[in-house]
Amino acid sequence: MSADMAAGASVADALNKQLQGRPIRLAHGDLRFVPQSELPEGEAYEAFIHRSACVPTRENLHDLLNGLIWLHWPLLKAGLNAAHIEALKRSGGVQAQRGPLRDALTVVDENAALMWAPPELCEALEQRDWQGLFIRLRPLWAQVRLDLIGHALLEKLMQPRKPICAHVLLMPMGSVSTQQDAALDPAWLASKPFLPLPVLGVPGWWAANEAESFYADTGVFRPAARAQTG
Structure with missing residues (x-):
């Protein structure tokens, strides 16, 4: 993976290459990493992941490590995402304050x-x-x-x-x-x-x-x- 990035691959592309031959199935499709620019303006990050099975990914270490956790802990990460979605539904969407569950999910x-x-x-x-x-x-x-x-x-x-x-x-x-x-x-x-x-x-x-x-x-x-x- 480091060789791919050294050769000029984006963080998203390098992570996606790790999925070849071992796809990770989420509720609405196989997991993919996409550039941050594909996250529609006004749509919550977690809602986009749930809807599209795509994880918006920036060109930085923070998002690279997030992607690696997705690769190694897919069920756990999918469960956190599902819990975010349920909390969003209960609250009627994104609110000024996240609430105790979404706060805890973010800490995790x-x-x-x-x-x-x-x-x-x-x-x-x-x-x-x-x-x-x-x-x-x-x-x-x-x-x-x-x-x-x-x-x-x-x-x-x-x-x-x-x-x-x-x-x-x-x-x-x-x-x-x-x-x-x-x-x-x-x-x-x-x-x-x-x-x-x-x-x-x-x-x-x-x-x-x-x-x-x-x-x-x-x-x-x-x-x-x-x-x-x-």
Whole structure:
């Protein structure tokens, strides 16, 4: 794919070449990537994808990564699109405010990660117990599956910085056999069940985190907010 782009192919054309011989079927046709100019003025981006099975694509890294997520997670992306369409129907079309479901869907699309992990790690993440998560329970990370699905998150990681966080969705262990099986319940997403995870803290993802002092930075590894009493 990089060779195609180096030879002058557009982002859309390079992505479409990856679909040759393995088409991805959506509700209204086979998935294609098209130039951003094909999105009609006044039509919502998600509505256009649903109607045409075409993903408007600009000549930039952000949209290239979005296309790659479509290629690797087609059912998940199609499910997010369908949830957007249902939310648009309920609201009577595009509104000034997206509402909780569409807000959550956008977070998933841009910055989410899916995590399958032992209960002890899940509890530590929920409690923002960073020392437990990354130091005391470090051996358990060998059992973790962590998939980054947000294309803006991937774009940020092209220039890694310690504060970069993913919006993590905890998934039941053993619930997915392949990437293509992942599905997210819109009602669950609307409750915004996201947990922050500084991804460069993941064991094996960044050489500096081999030192325990890496996790002492409370500007990144922030403790959970305490409930106010009085």
